[in-house]
Amino acid sequence: MGRVIAIANQKGGVGKTTTAVNIAASIAISEFKTLLIDIDPQANATSGFGLETGDEIENTFYNVMVNGGEIRDAIKPSGLEYLDVLPSNVNLVGMEVELVNMREREYVMQKALKGVRDQYDYVIIDCPPSLGLITLNSLTAADSVLIPVQAEYYALEGLGKLLNTISIVRKHLNPKLEIEGVLVTMFDARLRLATQVAEEVKKFFKDKVYKTCIRRNVRLSEAPSHGMPALLYDAQSIGSKDYLDLAKEIFERDGNI
Amino acid sequence: MGRVIAIANQKGGVGKTTTAVNIAASIAISEFKTLLIDIDPQANATSGFGLETGDEIENTFYNVMVNGGEIRDAIKPSGLEYLDVLPSNVNLVGMEVELVNMREREYVMQKALKGVRDQYDYVIIDCPPSLGLITLNSLTAADSVLIPVQAEYYALEGLGKLLNTISIVRKHLNPKLEIEGVLVTMFDARLRLATQVAEEVKKFFKDKVYKTCIRRNVRLSEAPSHGMPALLYDAQSIGSKDYLDLAKEIFERDGNI
Numbered sequence: 001m002g003r004v005i006a007i008a009n010q011k012g013g014v015g016k017t018t019t020a021v022n023i024a025a026s027i028a029i030s031e032f033k034t035l036l037i038d039i040d041p042q043a044n045a046t047s048g049f050g051l052e053t054g055d056e057i058e059n060t061f062y063n064v065m066v067n068g069g070e071i072r073d074a075i076k077p078s079g080l081e082y083l084d085v086l087p088s089n090v091n092l093v094g095m096e097v098e099l100v101n102m103r104e105r106e107y108v109m110q111k112a113l114k115g116v117r118d119q120y121d122y123v124i125i126d127c128p129p130s131l132g133l134i135t136l137n138s139l140t141a142a143d144s145v146l147i148p149v150q151a152e153y154y155a156l157e158g159l160g161k162l163l164n165t166i167s168i169v170r171k172h173l174n175p176k177l178e179i180e181g182v183l184v185t186m187f188d189a190r191l192r193l194a195t196q197v198a199e200e201v202k203k204f205f206k207d208k209v210y211k212t213c214i215r216r217n218v219r220l221s222e223a224p225s226h227g228m229p230a231l232l233y234d235a236q237s238i239g240s241k242d243y244l245d246l247a248k249e250i251f252e253r254d255g256n257i
Numbered sequence: 258m259g260r261v262i263a264i265a266n267q268k269g270g271v272g273k274t275t276t277a278v279n280i281a282a283s284i285a286i287s288e289f290k291t292l293l294i295d296i297d298p299q300a301n302a303t304s305g306f307g308l309e310t311g312d313e314i315e316n317t318f319y320n321v322m323v324n325g326g327e328i329r330d331a332i333k334p335s336g337l338e339y340l341d342v343l344p345s346n347v348n349l350v351g352m353e354v355e356l357v358n359m360r361e362r363e364y365v366m367q368k369a370l371k372g373v374r375d376q377y378d379y380v381i382i383d384c385p386p387s388l389g390l391i392t393l394n395s396l397t398a399a400d401s402v403l404i405p406v407q408a409e410y411y412a413l414e415g416l417g418k419l420l421n422t423i424s425i426v427r428k429h430l431n432p433k434l435e436i437e438g439v440l441v442t443m444f445d446a447r448l449r450l451a452t453q454v455a456e457e458v459k460k461f462f463k464d465k466v467y468k469t470c471i472r473r474n475v476r477l478s479e480a481p482s483h484g485m486p487a488l489l490y491d492a493q494s495i496g497s498k499d500y501l502d503l504a505k506e507i508f509e510r511d512g513n514i
């Protein structure tokens with residue numbers, strides 16, 4: 001039975017997509033069957049694998065969510081053997097407004113995923129930078145949420161609101177929702193601010209914080225322009241190694257070693 | 258008659274708030290009367306000036322937009338003589354849903370600003386990372402939009418969609434909306450990727466791109482933790498100087514020198 005992990009944080013630019021793309025690739029390379037879902041209308045995770053976002057509605061996740069289409073038709077190969085991708089689609093922009101008037105609007109994704117959960121070991125969902133209905137749907141469908149936190153001051157500010165939202169979802173929509181872990185991203189050890197923020201995060205989240213911290217590494221931001229995760233673009237890079245370490249830590253917590 | 262400039266880009270973490278806070282301060286220091294409006298529920302621009310976001314509804318912009326309250330009651334001093342701030346408020350999170358069912362929902366902010374536009378030379382609006390109703394309201398109320406673009410690959414991807422939205426707003430909601438300018442942010446000249454992205458931006462936007470480019474500078478990300486813009490935190494910093502140069506460029510384009 002696949003574990004569904006949402007990558008969420010309403011603060012913009014904290015490394016949600018970079019984490020979704022690279023953790024999905026690192027899990028797949030360890031031969032666990034993985035599905036990456038890009039539910040952000042910006043479609044960055046989709047282009048992070050060199051896939052088209054397309055503007056027709058047929059065979060897209062939008063079609064699955066809004067018109068009850070088959071999820072199997074929307075899934076595309078990633079170029080990595082054990083990894084499939086459910087690409088984003090420009091129509092997703094209108095999804096929040098469409099969802100507002102649907103019955104059980106927070107459960108639409110949970111229902112859509114019923115058909116595929118047992119075909120994957122891990123399902124990773126990349127969320128947009130907001131706490132709107134798309135992110136609420138992802139948190140309701142997920143078993144746990146992985147929270148990337150950029151090593152910057154503004155990134156600390158939104159954490160309280162995110163935790164509030166998670167406990168509201170747990171209380172009313174998805175009682176099993178846990179925090180998978182908190183990941184410090186874009187960490188530059190030369191900056192005092194980065195060390196201070198990382199310490200604050202550890203004080204606040206204690207053992208929920210991964211021992212692995214993703215260091216700032218230009219290879220991570222170059223890889224998407226080549227349409228591939230860091231481990232295919234430059235396997236020897238710091239960025240690629242950090243995400244492989246993160247995957248190892250996730251497996252250890254799951255007893256998958 | 259005040260010029261209203263929205264700082265917008267749906268891509269997260271590209272420097273919208275850092276630009277809004279520091280350009281507002283740089284304009285005010287040149288003795289032009291300035292109002293900074295924080296319409297992002299994250300309230301980063303509000304804390305960038307050390308102000309409280311508060312959770313009561315009285316005397317907030319939410320109250321002005323949803324209940325027709327007086328905008329004058331929601332404006333707070335910033336600590337800089339010629340700069341006032343209209344702080345964000347936690348209730349703004351619910352604003353998008355409230356707006357969906359209001360009459361003329363895209364014009365609510367335009368109407369709310371009627372009472373104050375002529376008391377300021379410049380009104381700066383910090384937008385959230387989305388193209389939802391809050392950002393649409395800001396683009397409808399604005400004379401022009403300043404687009405920060407982070408010197409990163411993913412930041413290039415969303416520009417087409419943002420330009421689409423701007424032309425839709427110009428066609429149906431606000432015929433006078435112009436592009437104030439495109440600002441390259443977090444530029445690190447040592448990285449090939451940054452130079453490549455900056456060149457793409459110049460090719461795409463031509464003379465709309467400011468000559469001033471905001472360099473990556475840790476003082477800009479330290480300043481918000483002290484509740485002040487960079488020019489008060491460290492006036493000699495690269496970040497502070499870059500934003501003063503940007504203000505000068507804006508004045509030259511306006512003939513305000």
Ligand SMILES: Nc1ncnc2c1ncn2[C@@H]1O[C@H](COP(=O)(O)OP(=O)(O)OP(=O)(O)O)[C@@H](O)[C@H]1O
Binds near residue numbers: 015044222267
């Ligand atoms: N560890 C890292 N080192 C260097 N650059 C990074 C790192 N992580 C992410 N980046 C870059 O920082 C930018 C922001 O990251 P990303 O787009 O993954 O964040 P996000 O949270 O998904 O943003 P959004 O809120 O828009 O969805 C991207 O250009 C990305 O390439």
Ligand SMILES: Nc1ncnc2c1ncn2[C@@H]1O[C@H](COP(=O)(O)OP(=O)(O)OP(=O)(O)O)[C@@H](O)[C@H]1O
Binds near residue numbers: 129272474479
């Ligand atoms: N020129 C710069 N040099 C160094 N750090 C910067 C610079 N500009 C912005 N930052 C930092 O990068 C992070 C993202 O910037 P900021 O929060 O202003 O972006 P934003 O577009 O407003 O994000 P959001 O999409 O969440 O509203 C912040 O932590 C900020 O302090």
Ligand SMILES: [Mg+2]
Binds near residue numbers: 016
């Ligand atoms: Mg993203």
Ligand SMILES: [Mg+2]
Binds near residue numbers: 274275297301385
């Ligand atoms: Mg912001």
